[in-house]
Amino acid sequence: MLSQHLPILLVVVPLLAAPIIVLLRRSFPSWLVATLASIATLAIALPLLARAVSEGVISYAIGNWPPPLGIEYRVDAANAFVAFIVSLIGVFVMPYCRHGVSSEVRAEEHYLFYAMMMLCLSGLLGILLTGDAFNLFVFLEISSLATYVLIAMGRDRRALVASYQYLLMGTIGATLYVIGIGLLYLQTGTLNLADLAVRLPAMGDPRSTLAALAFITVGISLKIALFPLHLWLPNAYAYSPSAVSAFLAATATKVSIYVLMRYFFTIFGETVVFDARYTGVILLALSLAAMFIPAVVAIFQTDVKRLLAYSSVSQIGYITLGISLNSVGGLTAAVAHLFNHALTKGGMFLVLGGVVLRLGGSALDRMAGLGRTMPIAAFAFVIGGLSLIGIPGTAGFVSKWYLVTAAMAEGQWWLAGAVMLSSLLAVIYVWRFVEVAYFREPPEGLPPPGEAPLTMLLPALAMIVACVWFGLDASWSGSMARAAAEALAGGWK
Amino acid sequence: MSGSMALAGILATPLVGLVLVSLSGRWPNLREGITLSTAVVLFAQVLGLYAAVADGARPELVLLPMLPEVSLQLTAEPLGMLFGLIASGLWIISSIYSIGYMRGNKEGNQTRFFVCFAGAIFAAQGIAFAGNMLTLFLFYEAMTLITYPLVTHHGTDHAKKSARIYLGVLMGTSIVFLLTGMLATWVLAGTLDFREGGILAGQVGATGTAVLMALYMFGIGKAALMPFHRWLPAAMVAPTPVSALLHAVAVVKAGVFSVVKVVVYIFGPDNLMALGSADWVPLIAGYTIVAASIVALRADNLKRRLAYSTVSQLSYVTLAATLLAPISIVGAAMHIAAHAVGKITLFFAAGSIYTAAHKTEVSQLDGIGRKMPWTMLAFGVGALSMIGLPPAAGFISKWYILSAAMGAGHWTAVAVLVVSTLLNAGYFLPIVWRAFFREPPASDRHGDAHGHDHHDDHGEAPWPMVLAQTVTASLTIILFIYHEPVLKLARAVAGGY
Numbered sequence: 001m002l003s004q005h006l007p008i009l010l011v012v013v014p015l016l017a018a019p020i021i022v023l024l025r026r027s028f029p030s031w032l033v034a035t036l037a038s039i040a041t042l043a044i045a046l047p048l049l050a051r052a053v054s055e056g057v058i059s060y061a062i063g064n065w066p067p068p069l070g071i072e073y074r075v076d077a078a079n080a081f082v083a084f085i086v087s088l089i090g091v092f093v094m095p096y097c098r099h100g101v102s103s104e105v106r107a108e109e110h111y112l113f114y115a116m117m118m119l120c121l122s123g124l125l126g127i128l129l130t131g132d133a134f135n136l137f138v139f140l141e142i143s144s145l146a147t148y149v150l151i152a153m154g155r156d157r158r159a160l161v162a163s164y165q166y167l168l169m170g171t172i173g174a175t176l177y178v179i180g181i182g183l184l185y186l187q188t189g190t191l192n193l194a195d196l197a198v199r200l201p202a203m204g205d206p207r208s209t210l211a212a213l214a215f216i217t218v219g220i221s222l223k224i225a226l227f228p229l230h231l232w233l234p235n236a237y238a239y240s241p242s243a244v245s246a247f248l249a250a251t252a253t254k255v256s257i258y259v260l261m262r263y264f265f266t267i268f269g270e271t272v273v274f275d276a277r278y279t280g281v282i283l284l285a286l287s288l289a290a291m292f293i294p295a296v297v298a299i300f301q302t303d304v305k306r307l308l309a310y311s312s313v314s315q316i317g318y319i320t321l322g323i324s325l326n327s328v329g330g331l332t333a334a335v336a337h338l339f340n341h342a343l344t345k346g347g348m349f350l351v352l353g354g355v356v357l358r359l360g361g362s363a364l365d366r367m368a369g370l371g372r373t374m375p376i377a378a379f380a381f382v383i384g385g386l387s388l389i390g391i392p393g394t395a396g397f398v399s400k401w402y403l404v405t406a407a408m409a410e411g412q413w414w415l416a417g418a419v420m421l422s423s424l425l426a427v428i429y430v431w432r433f434v435e436v437a438y439f440r441e442p443p444e445g446l447p448p449p450g451e452a453p454l455t456m457l458l459p460a461l462a463m464i465v466a467c468v469w470f471g472l473d474a475s476w477s478g479s480m481a482r483a484a485a486e487a488l489a490g491g492w493k
Numbered sequence: 494m495s496g497s498m499a500l501a502g503i504l505a506t507p508l509v510g511l512v513l514v515s516l517s518g519r520w521p522n523l524r525e526g527i528t529l530s531t532a533v534v535l536f537a538q539v540l541g542l543y544a545a546v547a548d549g550a551r552p553e554l555v556l557l558p559m560l561p562e563v564s565l566q567l568t569a570e571p572l573g574m575l576f577g578l579i580a581s582g583l584w585i586i587s588s589i590y591s592i593g594y595m596r597g598n599k600e601g602n603q604t605r606f607f608v609c610f611a612g613a614i615f616a617a618q619g620i621a622f623a624g625n626m627l628t629l630f631l632f633y634e635a636m637t638l639i640t641y642p643l644v645t646h647h648g649t650d651h652a653k654k655s656a657r658i659y660l661g662v663l664m665g666t667s668i669v670f671l672l673t674g675m676l677a678t679w680v681l682a683g684t685l686d687f688r689e690g691g692i693l694a695g696q697v698g699a700t701g702t703a704v705l706m707a708l709y710m711f712g713i714g715k716a717a718l719m720p721f722h723r724w725l726p727a728a729m730v731a732p733t734p735v736s737a738l739l740h741a742v743a744v745v746k747a748g749v750f751s752v753v754k755v756v757v758y759i760f761g762p763d764n765l766m767a768l769g770s771a772d773w774v775p776l777i778a779g780y781t782i783v784a785a786s787i788v789a790l791r792a793d794n795l796k797r798r799l800a801y802s803t804v805s806q807l808s809y810v811t812l813a814a815t816l817l818a819p820i821s822i823v824g825a826a827m828h829i830a831a832h833a834v835g836k837i838t839l840f841f842a843a844g845s846i847y848t849a850a851h852k853t854e855v856s857q858l859d860g861i862g863r864k865m866p867w868t869m870l871a872f873g874v875g876a877l878s879m880i881g882l883p884p885a886a887g888f889i890s891k892w893y894i895l896s897a898a899m900g901a902g903h904w905t906a907v908a909v910l911v912v913s914t915l916l917n918a919g920y921f922l923p924i925v926w927r928a929f930f931r932e933p934p935a936s937d938r939h940g941d942a943h944g945h946d947h948h949d950d951h952g953e954a955p956w957p958m959v960l961a962q963t964v965t966a967s968l969t970i971i972l973f974i975y976h977e978p979v980l981k982l983a984r985a986v987a988g989g990y
Contacts, residue, residue: 386638390668398560404672421669431660438642472557473559474559478560479561
């Protein structure tokens with residue numbers, strides 16, 4: 001009975017948790033509700049994913065209004081898998097917030113923080129599950145507005161500027177997206193995504209479709225932080241509270257990538273997107289630029305949070321590279337890296353949060369001697385770094401395997417070289433941390449900071465362990481990525 | 494079944510040892526006891542597998558389904574057996590030596606040292622018994638990372654810079670070349686299993702095979718083929734036991750072992766012979782042999798000289814493997830064993846000299862044989878093995894390689910071997926001669942009269958070190974007289990030659 005309503009429950013649970021938290025007001029009950037709600041979303045997302053994989057597309061009509069008139073939620077292996085990733089990250093991050101947030105956000109604002117986290121989670125899950133183009137926009141705005149508030153809660157005043165920057169860029173992105181779906185609506189008279197997928201090919205390939213494609217692509221790319229539209233991202237990750245950095249890095253851009261893949265492969269179709277135009281070449285060029293330029297910038301960062309942020313922009317390049325290959329293999333690589341990078345980068349930001357709590361900042365110089373003063377955190381951070389590089393035995397290697405073999409299968413042998421060279425850049429920026437943490441003396445005169453509290457250390461370590469686990473045994477994550485890729489390319493039928 | 498359990502045990506033992514060592518850091522005697530007993534147990538386990546593998550059994554064990562398409566798995570085959578035996582057997586001796594060295598030199602961070610050492614042996618066993626290329630690659634990278642803290646052991650700026658070269662070359666070549674080659678193999682052959690006759694046979698044309706060959710040969714940076722050899726002299730900044738077991742045996746042998754493995758089981762010697770795609774490799778290897786020997790000839794620092802000698806000797810194996818004849822592959826496998834016991838003896842001796850006399854340069858060694866006769870005798874045996882003279886093990890392997898080169902009519906290789914023998918004699922014999930036949934410098938003889946510089950007033954190194962080097966020196970001679978077990982494995986690798 002209840003199992004039929006899983007798609008809507010997944011969105012509603014965190015959405016309802018937000019007002020409850022506002023009513024509760026106190027810090028601890030707010031945290032408890034947020035944590036329980038995030039555990040509940042994972043408990044919903046898992047069976048939903050299992051059903052989507054075994055049964056194929058699940059259609060859910062909101063309020064029993066049949067689509068395309070009513071709003072439809074449409075779940076398949078692709079969005080169910082990404083929704084699982086988002087809920088999973090939520091379960092890691094929420095318990096962490098209890099101590100993670102206390103030092104960074106003022107006590108009287110804690111309930112707002114948790115409420116915004118819930119709205120953000122709800123918005124992201126809504127974007128994933130909805131089968132309606134406009135509904136998607138609404139959820140995009142819900143999650144974005146919540147994100148702007150969360151970033152602004154960082155303790156540094158620069159967080160306000162970062163939030164404002166992201167607000168401007170995010171709004172431009174959302175506006176472009178709305179213009180895009182407006183054009184599609186004028187042309188086809190429908191906002192239902194599956195319906196659009198059916199009607200668009202019948203229209204032929206008029207200029208308005210092209211315009212809609214362009215608006216949607218650029219709009220969503222802003223949210224993805226696809227190079228060179230990434231300028232909002234480094235500041236947003238660097239100045240927001242650590243838990244927010246971890247949550248955003250692992251989920252927000254990933255959800256937007258899903259939207260782009262959905263529009264490219266399910267709605268417009270690869271004939272319109274790739275075969276008739278230069279989208280593939282442009283995306284390929286931008287992905288390559290993303291793999292190299294931000295990675296070089298990351299090498300020169302003096303702040304570890306910013307370093308990780310630039311590394312994220314670079315890693316997003318791997319994902320879009322997979323998309324640009326326009327094959328099931330490429331999509332598998334993209335989805336696999338979505339998952340693997342979410343674990344890796346989320347885990348690294350969580351570890352870093354504990355370090356920031358103890359050291360009072362994230363400047364690289366402060367990390368001197370960290371290998372001795374916070375050995376567990378330093379070691380976990382290095383393991384995460386190895387996954388960024390793509391060392392075998394970590395999740396990052398699995399992504400690289402899929403990406404390079406997909407490129408080779410398409411006859412793009414030279415891309416293998418590009419991916420490998422870009423991983424060497426990752427070696428350099430990871431090793432900057434290693435040398436500072438292990439070869440410099442800890443600052444004298446200060447008492448040794450000691451490890452972060454267990455409520456922070458355990459979720460962070462759990463993610464790093466997951467990162468190794470899914471590197472040694474990718475049979476599940478790999479087959480999920482393939483199922484998701486086939487669902488995306490399969491046209492939502 | 495019992496075979497696969499044995500494989501699991503071989504991988505588990507050094508891991509258990511690693512954990513126990515890290516927990517027992519506060520009690521050095523207990524810690525060293527654990528290291529030693531782990532080494533003994535591991536060697537016994539590997540030895541227990543010998544009889545079955547020598548008789549043709551190939552026990553397998555699937556560890557984890559790493560990817561949906563390829564799993565992490567172990568397979569015991571003759572070449573891996575050989576490498577596994579060498580690495581685990583010499584670990585015992587080297588542990589005894591390390592205890593003497595680390596205590597004699599009052600080194601810091603000894604627990605970390607022994608933990609990483611166990612980790613490196615774990616990685617070596619993983620490489621030895623890897624059942625496919627992916628598994629081999631995983632342990633290969635693990636070995637680079639776990640030996641990094643050993644190279645940086647002293648934590649000085651010099652160590653940090655050397656470690657950058659170490660990591661940069663090994664990681665760079667393995668990611669850019671080896672990983673690319675492995676993925677291309679997967680795409681082209683659809684498998685990464687090690688199979689007799691090679692998995693690429695019949696799948697790729699001559700040019701493609703040559704490109705893949707280059708990716709593998711230069712990608713396996715641990716084999717130190719020029720121009721990717723610089724990491725090895727850089728690694729000499731580590732404490733001498735590390736140089737002895739890891740950078741003369743485990744790490745570098747992992748490199749040439751992988752080279753032989755790839756040639757035999759990925760490409761297939763017959764396939765390479767037919768395509769002619771590996772013809773260029775003996776030339777590069779020959780160049781490396783001669784060039785590294787010339788550098789060694791001019792090096793005054795003893796460990797640096799030994800390091801370049803290793804670079805040169807490693808290319809013997811690469812050269813032998815890529816001559817592609819069955820007898821040359823026997824020679825390659827034999828040389829892995831022969832060079833291991835010889836070179837570890839030389840490094841042990843160098844470490845003993847450093848510990849007892851605090852001398853690091855060749856030019857300081859005049860007359861040292863009078864004070865440290867056991868050490869210099871062991872050194873002499875190792876030197877004979879490097880040159881390839883009886884009664885040392887190096888003679889046997891060189892004999893096979895030379896016969897192969899002559900049999901194939903590869904006169905360049907013959908010339909390289911001859912020149913290299915002369916060069917080896919040129920940079921090893923003077924050390925022995927200096928030690929025994931030159932007068933010690935004046936300050937040494939009158940050390941007692943001045944009575945201040947106690948380093949000049951030294952005897953032999955601590956007994957565990959002398960014991961260790963005597964054992965390896967004896968092994969070098971024993972392997973010359975009695976090498977049937979090794980030869981049996983080597984022949985099985987070459988397809989029952």
